[in-house]
Amino acid sequence: MTVSLEQLRRCHFAVDVGAARTRVYVKGAGLVVDQPSVAAVNTRTESLIAVGEFAQKMTGRTPSYIRVVRPISSGTIVDIEMAQRMLRHLIGDKMRRSLRRKPRLRAAACTPHDADPLAQRATIETLVGLGARRVELVDTLIAAAVGCGLPVERPEGTMIMVCGAAATQVAVLSLGSIVTAERIPVGGESVDHAIVQHLRHEHELMLPSRSVRPLQLALSGNGLTPHGPAATEIRGLDVTTGLARSVRVDTAAVRDAIQTPLTAVLDGIGKVLRDCPPDLVADVADHGIMMVGGSALLPGLDQMLRQATGIPVHIAERPDVCAIQGLGAMLEGRIEPLVLNPLAA
Structure with a gap:
């Protein structure tokens, strides 16, 4: 692990800042924040108008003086000041006052595998701006494995795949450490983008950015498997006329369109296994x-991976919160480390 369990037990709160959602776990209180990583700003006054769910609903629906921003990209904080402002509002004044009363406030945070020093520094500075005197960084792969109950501390191989919005991380763990890992710059957003581009090129249809979830509409039923519905109806904006229009989309063609980003995920799994x-x-x-x-909840993704690799594939009970729950378990001291005592000569 990046830090020892003893150091993590001294932390008072943990943060998982993702490209899609931000989650905060407070020791003794549990998961207190689970909101989209979005903020809305008034460009005239630079004041923060909304954060989280409400700010996400504003996407694509704001006047010119309101800007909807995402301070996190690919799991990395790219705008420290805005990330701090967003976190302050998400945590709330009451909880922040409670945390600030802690002597030598400590925080823990998830970082993507192989995050560069600048990305790690951005995470540390963001939490220091919230009052943390010390910040411990934990690899997202380790935190997620602990959160979904994998026996990471045992001398046996366990494979985990963290399917994020901007990237997919794959690793084999043993004895509490990462043996080999790969970070693939393909996530849920890449799949959504592939579907949107397919509809634009084949049907001259443009979908609203956030009001329609193209993935759930196009891959209803059994999703990526050929047993789903043969066609589905989608409503969007006609590129030529600028008017609203509905089209019936062949789901088999949609499955073909998203094979390119998913093939990159399969290649990453193969590379990890070859290096093991x-x-x-x-x-x-x-x-x-x-x-x-x-x-990970992409319909039919688990079945596609199972067929391509010949390896059993399981989805965690609550896959979206595994990383923050793993950090919480470490903070609360629910994880016992495997003690390796050196043998006497």
């Missing part, structure tokens, strides 16, 4: 792949 020792690969073949993250 044979014993750990055998463990993975027995135990399977655990999928976590919001995009």
Whole structure:
């Protein structure tokens, strides 16, 4: 792990700042924030108008003087000041006052695998701006594995796939550490984008950015499997006339359109397995792949991976909150480390 469990037990709160959602866990109180990572700003006064769910509803529906921003991109904070303002409003005055009364306030945060030093620094500075005197960073893969109940501390191979909005992270874990891992810049947003581009090119139809979830509409039923409905109706804006129009879309064509981003995920899984020792690969073949993250709920994705790899694929009970729940379990001291005592000579 990035830090010891003893250091994490001293932390008072934990933050999982993702491209899609921001989650905050407070020791003793549990999960207190689970909101979209979105903020709306008045460009005339630079004042914050809304954050979270309400700000997300404003996307694509604001006048010119209101700007909807996302201070997090690909799991990395790109606007520290805006991220701090967003977190302050999401946590709320009452909870912030309670945290500030803690002596030497400590925080823990998830960071994507192989995050560069600048990205790590941005996370630390954001939480320091909220009053934290010390910030511990934990790899998202470790936190998610703990949160979904994988036996990461044992001497056996477990494979986890964190399906985020902007990226997918795959790793094999053993003895509480990452043996080999791969970060693929393909996530739920890439799949959505592939569907939107397909509809634009094939049907000259433009979809609203946030009011319609093209994935759920186009992949209803059994999703990526060929057993779903043959066609589905989608309503959008005609590119040529500028008027609203409905079209019936062949779901088989949609499945073909999203194969390109999903193929990159399969390549990443193959690379991780090739870099693993044979014993750990055998463990993975027995135990399977655990999928976590919001995009793990993509209809039919688990079945597609199962067919392509020949390995059992499981989806965590609550895949979207596994990472923050794992951090919370470490903060609360619910995880016992495996003690390796050196043998006497």
